[in-house]
Amino acid sequence: MKMLLSLYLIFAVILAQFFAAYFFSKGKSNYRRAFSAMVMCVSIYLFGFLMIINSNDLQEMIFWNQFQYLGLPFISVLWLLVAFLYTKATFPLKLRLEYVLFVVPVITFFVRLTNSWHHLFYTKWEVRQVFGYYFLNMERGFWYYVNITYTILCMLLTVIIYLAGYLKNKVAFTKSHFLIFLFASLLPLIGTVLVIFVFNERSIDYSALVIPISLLTIGYGILKHDFLEIRTLARETIFENNVAGMVVLGPGKRIIDYNRTAEKFFKSLDISLTNSPIEQLLGHETELLEIFKSDTNQDYSTVIDGEERFFEIDALQLGDSGDKSTKLLKSIRDVTEERRIQERLKYLATTDSLSGLNNRAQFMNLARKEFALAKMDNEALSILIMDVDNFKTINDTFGHAAGDEIIREIGNIIKTSFRKTDIPGRLGGEEFAVVLRNASLDEAEMVAEKVRNNIACRKVAYGKHVLSFTVSIGVAGVQDNRNDTSDLEDILKMADDALYKAKAKGRNCVVISRPEDI
Numbered sequence: 001m002k003m004l005l006s007l008y009l010i011f012a013v014i015l016a017q018f019f020a021a022y023f024f025s026k027g028k029s030n031y032r033r034a035f036s037a038m039v040m041c042v043s044i045y046l047f048g049f050l051m052i053i054n055s056n057d058l059q060e061m062i063f064w065n066q067f068q069y070l071g072l073p074f075i076s077v078l079w080l081l082v083a084f085l086y087t088k089a090t091f092p093l094k095l096r097l098e099y100v101l102f103v104v105p106v107i108t109f110f111v112r113l114t115n116s117w118h119h120l121f122y123t124k125w126e127v128r129q130v131f132g133y134y135f136l137n138m139e140r141g142f143w144y145y146v147n148i149t150y151t152i153l154c155m156l157l158t159v160i161i162y163l164a165g166y167l168k169n170k171v172a173f174t175k176s177h178f179l180i181f182l183f184a185s186l187l188p189l190i191g192t193v194l195v196i197f198v199f200n201e202r203s204i205d206y207s208a209l210v211i212p213i214s215l216l217t218i219g220y221g222i223l224k225h226d227f228l229e230i231r232t233l234a235r236e237t238i239f240e241n242n243v244a245g246m247v248v249l250g251p252g253k254r255i256i257d258y259n260r261t262a263e264k265f266f267k268s269l270d271i272s273l274t275n276s277p278i279e280q281l282l283g284h285e286t287e288l289l290e291i292f293k294s295d296t297n298q299d300y301s302t303v304i305d306g307e308e309r310f311f312e313i314d315a316l317q318l319g320d321s322g323d324k325s326t327k328l329l330k331s332i333r334d335v336t337e338e339r340r341i342q343e344r345l346k347y348l349a350t351t352d353s354l355s356g357l358n359n360r361a362q363f364m365n366l367a368r369k370e371f372a373l374a375k376m377d378n379e380a381l382s383i384l385i386m387d388v389d390n391f392k393t394i395n396d397t398f399g400h401a402a403g404d405e406i407i408r409e410i411g412n413i414i415k416t417s418f419r420k421t422d423i424p425g426r427l428g429g430e431e432f433a434v435v436l437r438n439a440s441l442d443e444a445e446m447v448a449e450k451v452r453n454n455i456a457c458r459k460v461a462y463g464k465h466v467l468s469f470t471v472s473i474g475v476a477g478v479q480d481n482r483n484d485t486s487d488l489e490d491i492l493k494m495a496d497d498a499l500y501k502a503k504a505k506g507r508n509c510v511v512i513s514r515p516e517d518i
Contacts, residue, residue: 363425
C-alpha cells in the first residue's frame with residue numbers, strides 16, 4: 001500500500017514538473033505563466049507529502065511539512081488566476097487586484113515559516129500510523145482556519161467560473177474544454193473540504209491524494225484536444241498581441257472583451273474600459289460612440305498628445321445575425337503613418353518641388369475642372385500666365401542656383417497673393433499660371449498688377465549679390481459665356497498671346513486679352 005501510494009505521488013510530481021517546464025517554455029503570456037507557477041507549487045506540495053509518508057521521524061516530518069508550504073498557500077489562488085485568464089470571466093486582472101489575491105497566501109507563508117515562535121498555524125504535532133505508514137497529525141491554530149477558508153473560497157469561485165462558462169457556451173468543442181477544467185478543479189475543492197471535516201480521524205491529506213487525478217485530467221485535455229495550446233496561442237497571436245486594437249461588444253453593445261492595443265487606445269483618450277455599455281463609456285465622445293454603435297467600417301481622427309492621428313475602425317459580426325446573443329468585433333487600426341505617406345506621395349506627384357506650387361500636370365487637371373464648372377454655372381473665370389523677365393540672363397550671370405532662388409521667391413509671393421480658392425501652378429522653367437475663380441477680367445487685371453508690383457519690389461539675397469527681378473503677365477478669361485471659347489486650351493492660348501505682347505511692350509507689365517480683341 002505504501003509503495004503504491006509512493007509511486008502514485010512520484011508520478012504526480014514528475015507530471016507536475018513536466019507541465020511546469022512545458023508551459024514555461026512555450027511563451028510568456030500571463031495564462032501560461034500562471035499555469036506554470038500553479039503546477040510548480042503543486043509539485044512542491046506533493047513532493048513534501050511524499051517525503052512525509054516515507055518518514056517516521058517527527059522532526060523530519062515537520063521539516064517536510066514546512067517544505068510543502070513553499071508552494072501550498074499559492075495553489076488555490078493560482079488556480080483561480082488560471083480560471084480568470086482562461087475563461088475571460090472578468091477583464092484582465094489589474095496589478096493591484098493581483099496583489100490583493102496574494103495577500104492571504106503570502107501571510108500564510110510567513111506565518112507557517114515562523115510557527116515555532118507563535119503557534120498561530122499549528123499548536124501541536126504528533127505522528128500517527130495508518131494502514132502501515134506514518135502520517136503527521138497537527139492541531140490547528142487560528143491562522144490555519146483563515147488560510148483554509150480562503151483556499152476553499154478560491155477553489156469554489158474557480159468551479160463557479162468554469163461552470164458558468166460550460167453552461168453559457170453553446171459550442172460542443174468548447175464545452176468539453178470547460179467540462180474538463182470544471183472536473184479538474186472540483187476534485188481539489190472536495191479534497192480540501194474532506195481535510196477539514198475528517199482529517200482528525202485518520203490524518204490523511206485528501207487534497208494530496210486527489211490533485212494528481214486533476215493533473216491527469218488536465219493532461220488528458222491537452223492530449224485529446226490540445227485546447228490549452230490552441231486557445232492560448234490563438235488568443236496571444238491573433239487577439240492579445242495584434243497591432244490593431246480589438247474590442248468585442250456583446251448584447252446591448254456592452255464591452256465584454258478587449259486586447260492590450262485597444263486598452264492603450266482608449267487610455268490615450270482618458271477612457272478606462274470596463275464591462276459597461278458603450279453609451280456609458282463613450283458618452284462624452286459623441287463621434288466615437290456613433291462609430292461603435294454602427295455595424296459599418298468608418299474612419300476616425302483625434303488629437304493625441306498634441307498630434308492628430310487617424311484610425312480605421314472596422315466592424316465584424318461574430319455569429320448569426322438572427323441570434324440575439326450575437327457579438328460584434330471592432331478593430332481599431334492606427335493608419336496615421338499610412339495617411340502621411342499617402343499625403344507625401346500625393347504631394348510629390350502633384351507639387352512642383354522648387355516653387356511649392358502645383359506642377360504642370362496637377363495645374364492642368366484642376367484648371368480643366370474649374371473651366372468646366374464655370375461654363376456650366378455661367379460664371380466668370382480668368383487665367384494669368386506670368387513669365388520671369390530676362391531669366392536666362394540671371395542664370396548665365398549668377399548661375400542656376402540663383403535662378404532657383406528666384407523661382408522659390410516667386411512661388412512664395414504667388415502663394416500669399418491669391419485667394420485659397422484660386423489655383424496657382426508652375427508650368428515649367430520660369431513660367432507660372434494662376435486660375436482665378438469667379439473673377440472678371442477687370443478684377444484679374446487688378447490682382448495681376450498687384451502681384452507684378454510685389455515681385456518688382458522684392459529682392460533676393462544670393463551670396464554677396466542682391467538680385468532684383470520682374471515678371472510679365474498675360475491675362476485672359478471666360479466672361480459669362482460671351483466669348484466662344486470651347487475649351488481651356490483656347491483661354492491659355494489667349495493668355496499666352498497676351499504675355500508675349502507684354503514682353504514686346506518692354507516687359508514688367510500686364511496685358512489683357514479681351515473678347516473684342518479676338
